[in-house]
Amino acid sequence: MLKAVSLAVDLIMAHFNSRQDPEEKIRLGNSLLCTTISSLVLKQLYLAIQNILQDGLKAYKLDLIIGQRHNKLWNIVEATARPGLYEPIR
Numbered sequence: 001m002l003k004a005v006s007l008a009v010d011l012i013m014a015h016f017n018s019r020q021d022p023e024e025k026i027r028l029g030n031s032l033l034c035t036t037i038s039s040l041v042l043k044q045l046y047l048a049i050q051n052i053l054q055d056g057l058k059a060y061k062l063d064l065i066i067g068q069r070h071n072k073l074w075n076i077v078e079a080t081a082r083p084g085l086y087e088p089i090r
Contacts, residue, residue, distance in 0.1 A: 001055065004048035012040050 015036060016025055031038040050073060058071055 001052050008044035008048050011044055015040060
């Protein structure tokens with residue numbers, strides 16, 4: 001499973017390393033202008049990370065109020081996300 005993540009990262013790095021111009025690299029990272037990055041992230045990296053997270057995910061979670069409920073990958077995303085305004089790294 002980790003090999004799939006490593007392969008996806010290598011493909012994304014190769015995608016950006018194909019150009020030297022910083023402006024061109026920005027274009028390569030914009031999914032509206034370059035569909036290749038969308039494919040690399042959504043079909044390669046996302047699926048590889050999803051497989052790792054789902055591998056150890058229990059089928060049910062015990063809830064004190066409603067009892068057992070289905071555990072979903074999105075619950076992990078919600079639990080680890082920090083609420084608040086998004087500020088891009090500069």
